[in-house]
Amino acid sequence: MPRNPQLVLSQARAPLTRITQVMDEQGEWREQALACERPLTLYLNKREIVTLMTLGEDPEALVLGYLRNQGLIERLEDLLAIQVDWDVEAAAVVTTHTPDDLEETLSKRTVTTGCGQGTVFGNQMERLRGLTLAPWHLKQSQVYQLLEALNQHNETYRNAGAVHGCAICTATGEVLSFCEDIGRHNAVDTLAGRLWLNGIESEDKVFYTTGRLTSEMVIKAAQMGISVLLSRSGATEMGLQLANMLGMLMLARAKGRHFLVYSDQDRLTLDARPDPMPRSSKRRD
Amino acid sequence: MPRNPQLVLSQARAPLTRITQVMDEQGEWREQALACERPLTLYLNKREIVTLMTLGEDPEALVLGYLRNQGLIERLEDLLAIQVDWDVEAAAVVTTHTPDDLEETLSKRTVTTGCGQGTVFGNQMERLRGLTLAPWHLKQSQVYQLLEALNQHNETYRNAGAVHGCAICTATGEVLSFCEDIGRHNAVDTLAGRLWLNGIESEDKVFYTTGRLTSEMVIKAAQMGISVLLSRSGATEMGLQLANMLGMLMLARAKGRHFLVYSDQDRLTLDARPDPMPRSSKRRD
Numbered sequence: 001m002p003r004n005p006q007l008v009l010s011q012a013r014a015p016l017t018r019i020t021q022v023m024d025e026q027g028e029w030r031e032q033a034l035a036c037e038r039p040l041t042l043y044l045n046k047r048e049i050v051t052l053m054t055l056g057e058d059p060e061a062l063v064l065g066y067l068r069n070q071g072l073i074e075r076l077e078d079l080l081a082i083q084v085d086w087d088v089e090a091a092a093v094v095t096t097h098t099p100d101d102l103e104e105t106l107s108k109r110t111v112t113t114g115c116g117q118g119t120v121f122g123n124q125m126e127r128l129r130g131l132t133l134a135p136w137h138l139k140q141s142q143v144y145q146l147l148e149a150l151n152q153h154n155e156t157y158r159n160a161g162a163v164h165g166c167a168i169c170t171a172t173g174e175v176l177s178f179c180e181d182i183g184r185h186n187a188v189d190t191l192a193g194r195l196w197l198n199g200i201e202s203e204d205k206v207f208y209t210t211g212r213l214t215s216e217m218v219i220k221a222a223q224m225g226i227s228v229l230l231s232r233s234g235a236t237e238m239g240l241q242l243a244n245m246l247g248m249l250m251l252a253r254a255k256g257r258h259f260l261v262y263s264d265q266d267r268l269t270l271d272a273r274p275d276p277m278p279r280s281s282k283r284r285d
Numbered sequence: 286m287p288r289n290p291q292l293v294l295s296q297a298r299a300p301l302t303r304i305t306q307v308m309d310e311q312g313e314w315r316e317q318a319l320a321c322e323r324p325l326t327l328y329l330n331k332r333e334i335v336t337l338m339t340l341g342e343d344p345e346a347l348v349l350g351y352l353r354n355q356g357l358i359e360r361l362e363d364l365l366a367i368q369v370d371w372d373v374e375a376a377a378v379v380t381t382h383t384p385d386d387l388e389e390t391l392s393k394r395t396v397t398t399g400c401g402q403g404t405v406f407g408n409q410m411e412r413l414r415g416l417t418l419a420p421w422h423l424k425q426s427q428v429y430q431l432l433e434a435l436n437q438h439n440e441t442y443r444n445a446g447a448v449h450g451c452a453i454c455t456a457t458g459e460v461l462s463f464c465e466d467i468g469r470h471n472a473v474d475t476l477a478g479r480l481w482l483n484g485i486e487s488e489d490k491v492f493y494t495t496g497r498l499t500s501e502m503v504i505k506a507a508q509m510g511i512s513v514l515l516s517r518s519g520a521t522e523m524g525l526q527l528a529n530m531l532g533m534l535m536l537a538r539a540k541g542r543h544f545l546v547y548s549d550q551d552r553l554t555l556d557a558r559p560d561p562m563p564r565s566s567k568r569r570d
Contacts, residue, residue, distance in 0.1 A: 018522045022545040025425065027555045032545055037500055037521035053500065053523075140310065182499055182521060214467055215322055215338065236322035236467060237303045238338075260307040260317055270312045 003197065004077050012084035014038065014056045037182050040084070042091045044072060045098045055181045058190050059084040062181070063091045065193030069220055071127065072099055076196055128219065133227035133247050134203045135264070138171055141272040145173030146230065147254060150208060153178055166191060166209040168202070168226070176200070184211045188220045195224055202226050213239040213252055222246045228267075230254055235262055288482065289362045297369035299323065299341045322467050326375045329357060330383045340466045343475050344369040347466075348376045350478030354505055356412065357384055361481055413504065418512035418532050419488040420549070423456055426557040430458030431515065432539060435493060438463055451476060451494040453487070453511070461490070469496045473505045480509055487511050498524040498537055507531045513552075515539055520547055 015036060022032040041051045042063050049072070054062055060082045067073045073095055081094040146169050153175045154165070164184035168177045168191055177194050181187040188209075195202055202225040209217060213235035219242060221229055229243065231252040240262050243250045249264040257274040300321060307317040326336045327348050334357070339347055345367045352358045358380055366379040431454050438452070438460045449469035453462045453476055462479050466472040473494075480487055487510040494502060498520035504527060506514055514528065516537040525547050528535045534549040542559040 020522075020525060020547060022547050023550045023553075024546075025542060025544055025555075026558055026561060032519075032547070034520055034522045034525060035497075037523040182497075212320075212467075234317075235319055237305075237319045238322040240305060240319060257310060259310055261309075262305060262307050262317070265308045268308075270310075273311055276311060 002077065002199065004079060007079060008081035008083065009060055009197075010083045010085070012059055012086050014086045016055055016057060035182065038086070039089050040091055041089060042066065042093065044093050044102075045095060046092075047098070047102065052186060053182055054186050056086070057179065057181065058194065059086075059091055061193030061197060062186055062190040063093060063193065064197060065189035065191065066186075067093060068196060069189055069192055069223055072102070128222060128242075128246065131222055131225075131246060133222060133225065135227060135247055135249075135267060136171075136204060137267050137269055138206070138228055138249060139269045139271050142171050142173060143230070143251065143254070143259060143268075144257065144272060146171075146206060146208070147256070149173045149175050164209070164211045166207065166211070168195060168200070168224075169206045169208055169230075171204060171206060171228075176205070184209070185216055185220070188217060192220060192224050206230055209233075212236060213243070213250060215239050215242055218242045218246070218248065218250075222248065287362065287484065289364060292364060293366040293368065294345055294482075295368045295370070297344055297371050299371045301340055301342060320467065323371070324374050325369070327351065328375060328377045329387075330379060331377075332383070332387065337471060338467055339471050341371070342464060342466065343479065344371075344376055346478030346482060347471055347475040348378060348478065349482060350474035350476065351471075352378060353481060354474055354477055354508055357387070413507060413527075413531065416507055416510075416531060418507060418510065420512060420532055420534075420552060421456075421489060422552045422554055423491070423513055423534060424554045424556050427456050427458060428515070428536065428539065428544060428553075429542065429557060431456075431491060431493070432541070434458045434460050449494070449496045451492065451496070453480065453485070453509075454491045454493055454515075456489060456491060456513075461485070469494070470501055470505070473502060477505060477509050491515055494518075497521065498528070498535060500524050500527055503527045503531070503533065503535075507533065 017033045017035055019031050020034050021029055023029050035055055037053050038056045039051050040054050040059055042049045052062065063082055073079060078096045080096060082091065084091045150167060164187050165178060165180040166187045167175050169175050177191055179187045179190045181190060205226050206228045207221040207226045208230045210232050212233040213229055213231045215236065215238040218239045227248050229248055229250045232254055235250060235252045243263045249267045250262040251259045252262055253260045261268050302318045302320055304316050305319055306314055308314050320340055322338055323341045324336050325339055325344055327334045337351065348367055358364060363381045365381060367376065369376045435452065449472050450463060450465040451472045452460050454460050462476055464472045464475045466475060490511050491513045492506040492511045493515045495517050497518040498514055498516045500521065500523040503524045512533050514533055514535045517539055520535060520537045528548045534552045535547040536544045537547055538545045546553050
């Protein structure tokens, strides 16, 4: 789905880190970097929707991804403008029409993930049921390539000290898009916004996160059309249930040569088994 | 402020972890624990408020802390009942009266922290301005005692694999209350609920978190009346600004003998400086 050719997009950028003076355990003073945290109030057709606390790396993509994942915008061509102004810490989004049920949607908000009971949950699960994800196969060697590429990326871009970083990668080991933010869901929403805006095919991509694979992370990856999940951390029960339901290959606790496959195990081709470690030094999980 | 003597409180408990079968990099299958993630829909006087995704460790305290931190309940004696039923994944809270501006409050929700612009921010900052925190002094030796006590606590209770753990501790090295949850703000809200319910004096306590000291964490600790913050991770710029404004002693990046003091440095007595490390092995921050 193409963007509206008249789409107006700002490119609001603000510093991501600041320096402060701190005292260490020796009583010595030194400089320390702090990640910025900026309140960004989102207006949809002049209606105040929410305030997102963000590092501020890519506010236009964040706001678009948020609106999309909340079901507040359906088609990319309906998007007319995203104007972010850090001076007033606001993002004004203009679309061709406002959803009819906006007030109702806004009155029922779920905190801490996009999944819950009641109307919000009901709607979310309905939208998920329509999703068909592509069950392609990944190779173990590709997983190792990816982890290496992500390591290198982290080394290069260790500026703000990622609380939560996530990325969209190709199966052949390329980090297409990386995002870090104060909150995990902001980071994912930003990736979703970028993918959508740039018309990137997502069916054959891998979603990576440093954080745990919760229901929210799994849902958002699925909403992006991605069927392979990779995490350094673990997963929650609900995250796994959803991955199974949606047909997603979930690899977690991935570090170095180690990983665990929680679902769709038959979609991972074990073509690069590492030498087994001697029992005495076996990694405690 | 005492609780209402007729307060009805459930003690709903559900398993915190589940076991699943996973495949590792050798193609071998084994059991792996997953943290549970349960949607808990909160009703205040029969009005649906929000759905919180939680590990489920202490739902009554979570729900109370949430309501308090959102300004939806002012006095403990107004609380008549909290009934959590995991079968229907719901928490019914009954208070003596519903806030007049409930609909307005609910229509403006901030995601990812409790701080933002607009009406929510305005109200939040107003409530914070009224806060006076006690500027007591902490000793470096006490910091080390605390970190040791927290380490031991982690060792003993490493069940669900804390995503975000936080604790209320005494200055003399006792972990009074520890909480872990899927989301950081849920963990803090739960602690707030427990403190309030049990009438625990908080002025002289230390708030500890494994996560970063964001604006939200700082605000919630302040709302609990706590003026000393301790974190294993870093801080955000806004978190620090708020700590300065509210008069809080903030120690972060605390591990082993190392820490950094970001604010109110004169309130930390350096009575246990470690031997300085030789330059070649100086810890890279």
